[in-house]
Amino acid sequence: MKKTVVITGAAKGIGFETARQLHEKGFDVVLTARDAAKGHAAAQQIGCRFVQLDVTDTQSITAATEILRHKVKQVDVLINNAAVLHRRDTLEQADYTLIEHTLMSNVAGPFMLVQALLPLMKNGSRIINISSGGGQLSTPAGGWSPVYCISKTAINGLTHQLATLLEPRDISVVAMDPGWVQTDMGGTSAPRTVQQGADTAVWLAADAPAELTDVFVRDRKVVEW
Numbered sequence: 725m726k727k728t729v730v731i732t733g734a735a736k737g738i739g740f741e742t743a744r745q746l747h748e749k750g751f752d753v754v755l756t757a758r759d760a761a762k763g764h765a766a767a768q769q770i771g772c773r774f775v776q777l778d779v780t781d782t783q784s785i786t787a788a789t790e791i792l793r794h795k796v797k798q799v800d801v802l803i804n805n806a807a808v809l810h811r812r813d814t815l816e817q818a819d820y821t822l823i824e825h826t827l828m829s830n831v832a833g834p835f836m837l838v839q840a841l842l843p844l845m846k847n848g849s850r851i852i853n854i855s856s857g858g859g860q861l862s863t864p865a866g867g868w869s870p871v872y873c874i875s876k877t878a879i880n881g882l883t884h885q886l887a888t889l890l891e892p893r894d895i896s897v898v899a900m901d902p903g904w905v906q907t908d909m910g911g912t913s914a915p916r917t918v919q920q921g922a923d924t925a926v927w928l929a930a931d932a933p934a935e936l937t938d939v940f941v942r943d944r945k946v947v948e949w
């Protein structure tokens with residue numbers, strides 16, 4: 725039976741490329757996006773399913789979960805990919821609205837989505853949280869976009885908590901850094917192509933050992949948090 729993967733924020737960038745590659749590998753891909761028109765067009769391009777989902781909106785999460793309950797029997801892999809990085813994310817300029825929106829999108833949204841989808845996730849399922857090297861605590865801070873970097877440290881923390889809480893249910897939870905990638909977020913100077921950026925997410929969803937949990941991964945290897 726085909727494995728079902730749900731990917732957030734997948735109308736473009738790393739999410740879209742991950743959806744495309746997993747569809748090619750035979751997954752039943754549910755591409756989700758907050759913008760229905762963009763999401764439909766992206767899913768049509770791949771030939772996969774589309775469900776509208778804004779991870780900051782609890783009603784949208786509830787509605788998407790209901791649709792998934794009817795459309796797919798179970799969710800084998802959830803990829804929390806959607807995130808924002810605001811231009812004014814600096815120590816001087818970040819205001820309450822920016823901080824709230826970044827943390828809602830990059831941390832609280834994934835948390836609430838996991839809560840909603842857990843009833844559809846059976847033993848052996850996997851949650852992949854797309855984090856960033858910017859959130860690592862084992863290396864010096866990069867000195868850029870502090871709120872975004874804090875949100876990525878927090879999603880690493882969420883990964884660690886969920887891995888422990890879901891271990892009895894045999895659901896693995898991993899975080900990963902795609903590297904600096906040429907997308908709208910990464911910009912054109914980034915050294916990695918979007919295909920390279922999606923590689924570890926695709927590997928974690930399709931080929932990585934099932935025992936891999938409670939770890940931070942880059943280039944298919946476990947690295948320090």
Ligand SMILES: NC(=O)c1ccc[n+]([C@@H]2O[C@H](COP(=O)([O-])OP(=O)(O)OC[C@H]3O[C@@H](n4cnc5c(N)ncnc54)[C@H](OP(=O)(O)O)[C@@H]3O)[C@@H](O)[C@H]2O)c1
Pocket residue numbers: 732733734735736737738739757758759762777778779780804805806807808829833854855856857901902903904905906907908909910911914
């Ligand atoms: N690019 C890099 O260099 C890099 C490096 C490290 C980590 N990452 C991480 O990799 C992931 C993908 O980033 P990317 O580079 O592909 O960025 P991107 O091209 O900007 O794509 C981000 C996606 O997230 C979606 N999104 C934002 N808020 C959302 C919400 N509330 N609900 C649903 N979708 C939402 C966006 O939707 P819209 O199209 O509607 O805006 C967009 O499709 C992110 O978690 C990012 O933090 C990227």
